[in-house]
Amino acid sequence: MCLAVPMKVIEINGSLGMGEVGGVKREINLMLLSDIKIGEYVIVHAGSAIQKLDEAEAEKTLSLLREMVEKTNYFPSELLCMNYQ
Amino acid sequence: MGLEGYRDAELTEKIVKLISKVDLPHKIKIMHVCGTHENSIGRFGIRSILPEHIELVAGPGCPVCVCPASDIDIAIEIALQEEVILATFGDMIRVPAKINTDKDKPNSSLQTAKSRGADVKIIYSPLDALKLAEKNPDKRVVFFSVGFETTAAGVASILYNNPPPNFSILSSHRLIPPPMELLLGIGDIQIDGFMLPGHVTTVIGMNPFKIFPEAYLMPTVAAGFEPVDILSAILNIAEQIKEEKASLVNQYTRAVKEDGNQKAISIMNDVFEEVSAYWRGIGRIPRSGLKLKEKYSKWDANRVFDTAHKSLCAGFDIHPSCSCHLIMAGKIYPPDCTLFSKKICNPDNPFGPCMVSIDGTCRIWHRYEGKT
Ligand code: SF4
Numbered sequence: 001m002c003l004a005v006p007m008k009v010i011e012i013n014g015s016l017g018m019g020e021v022g023g024v025k026r027e028i029n030l031m032l033l034s035d036i037k038i039g040e041y042v043i044v045h046a047g048s049a050i051q052k053l054d055e056a057e058a059e060k061t062l063s064l065l066r067e068m069v070e071k072t073n074y075f076p077s078e079l080l081c082m083n084y085q
Numbered sequence: 086m087g088l089e090g091y092r093d094a095e096l097t098e099k100i101v102k103l104i105s106k107v108d109l110p111h112k113i114k115i116m117h118v119c120g121t122h123e124n125s126i127g128r129f130g131i132r133s134i135l136p137e138h139i140e141l142v143a144g145p146g147c148p149v150c151v152c153p154a155s156d157i158d159i160a161i162e163i164a165l166q167e168e169v170i171l172a173t174f175g176d177m178i179r180v181p182a183k184i185n186t187d188k189d190k191p192n193s194s195l196q197t198a199k200s201r202g203a204d205v206k207i208i209y210s211p212l213d214a215l216k217l218a219e220k221n222p223d224k225r226v227v228f229f230s231v232g233f234e235t236t237a238a239g240v241a242s243i244l245y246n247n248p249p250p251n252f253s254i255l256s257s258h259r260l261i262p263p264p265m266e267l268l269l270g271i272g273d274i275q276i277d278g279f280m281l282p283g284h285v286t287t288v289i290g291m292n293p294f295k296i297f298p299e300a301y302l303m304p305t306v307a308a309g310f311e312p313v314d315i316l317s318a319i320l321n322i323a324e325q326i327k328e329e330k331a332s333l334v335n336q337y338t339r340a341v342k343e344d345g346n347q348k349a350i351s352i353m354n355d356v357f358e359e360v361s362a363y364w365r366g367i368g369r370i371p372r373s374g375l376k377l378k379e380k381y382s383k384w385d386a387n388r389v390f391d392t393a394h395k396s397l398c399a400g401f402d403i404h405p406s407c408s409c410h411l412i413m414a415g416k417i418y419p420p421d422c423t424l425f426s427k428k429i430c431n432p433d434n435p436f437g438p439c440m441v442s443i444d445g446t447c448r449i450w451h452r453y454e455g456k457t
Binding site (some may be wrong): 004013015016027029031032033034043045046047048050051053054055057058060061062065066067069 | 088090091096099102104121124126174209211212213237238242243245246263284287288313317337338339341342346348349
């Protein structure tokens with residue numbers, strides 16, 4: 001029950017919408033998000049969209065990781081992630 | 086969205102190499118607290134590719150497993166009443182209520198209540214329960230709601246939007262940071278780093294986890310669920326340990342914002358208040374459960390059905406022969422339990438809660454045996 005899936009928003013009707021992943025469509029609760037648009041990706045957990053997925057961030061993390069593994073002198077805690085301290 | 090890169094075999098292999106090269110002062114143990122993480126770890130065989138000196142252990146990340154037997158007893162009592170439809174997630178149906186060791190008295194569950202005439206419906210989303218209430222105005226529809234912050238947020242949004250009067254919630258919601266803190270206070274569990282559950286963190290953000298690096302000097306990294314997510318979180322934790330640092334790091338930036346989902350947090354705070362709550366196999370933990378606030382009490386099944394006196398049935402939470410309590414504390418692994426995957430305990434015939442739920446560590450290990 002704890003499994004969450006990324007879905008593409010393909011329909012919006014007020015606070016409800018339709019999400020799609022791999023050809024499977026499901027009604028989703030959009031009440032937890034503001035300004036959601038058709039075509040955007042959201043993480044759906046137990047029928048509720050809990051957040052938008054940030055495509056730019058997804059690519060950034062990957063390219064930082066790729067860069068890091070190619071380096072010999074690496075500092076993952078600086079390169080890898082946003083550090084809050 | 087192109088997430089394939091997060092499963093890229095070459096990248097995965099390179100990160101594993103970097104992990105092996107980190108010069109660690111001792112063997113380390115990283116704990117995660119999420120059934121979805123355990124599923125990914127099993128599915129992708131993550132443990133088998135890690136160097137021997139890095140251990141990855143599951144903590145109390147299964148909301149169905151930690152739901153106390155007394156709450157299931159209450160759900161059964163409500164479900165057996167007239168004109169009631171009790172809706173809940175599939176996993177909840179087979180979890181045993183209070184366990185008695187007397188062989189002549191079979192243990193009850195919502196499934197056995199169903200055979201006694203209770204109208205119990207399995208649903209996928211709290212929205213389905215809401216629809217049941219709308220379609221059956223002459224019935225009282227109770228949603229027996231378990232889950233961590235991720236599920237609680239969706240449930241809160243339904244209550245916030247004025248559901249019909251025949252709808253109510255039996256809340257067995259639990260919060261993730263309190264048991265993590267509790268485990269750090271137990272002397273015989275050595276934990277060297279935390280991998281934070283990506284979707285709980287998506288909802289509540291990074292701030293509630295600051296205490297772990299700050300007060301407990303624990304490297305703490307929020308991670309997604311693909312192999313590259315999990316391995317890069319492990320690499321980061323290992324690096325921090327090597328450098329004797331303890332930082333809060335967000336590896337899952339495509340979903341987790343530092344402040345989390347502010348709208349979800351404010352709806353949850355409007356609907357729920359934190360209360361002391363009991364965890365099956367763990368015990369009572371302060372401020373670790375969610376109860377409906379007074380202004381939402383007309384949708385609180387505990388109020389509608391006056392359950393206050395009903396939580397004291399006799400019996401065990403965990404059968405004396407079952408080791409779920411040790412597994413949920415990260416003290417042992419499922420194969421350490423002598424009943425694991427035997428005739429007496431398997432997914433078709435679960436003996437303890439950890440073998441029932443798809444988030445349960447025993448059930449996941451049974452599924453991926455040999456790989457984990
Ligand atoms: S294998 Fe079965 S009996 Fe053993 S700890 Fe897991 S659920 Fe309990």
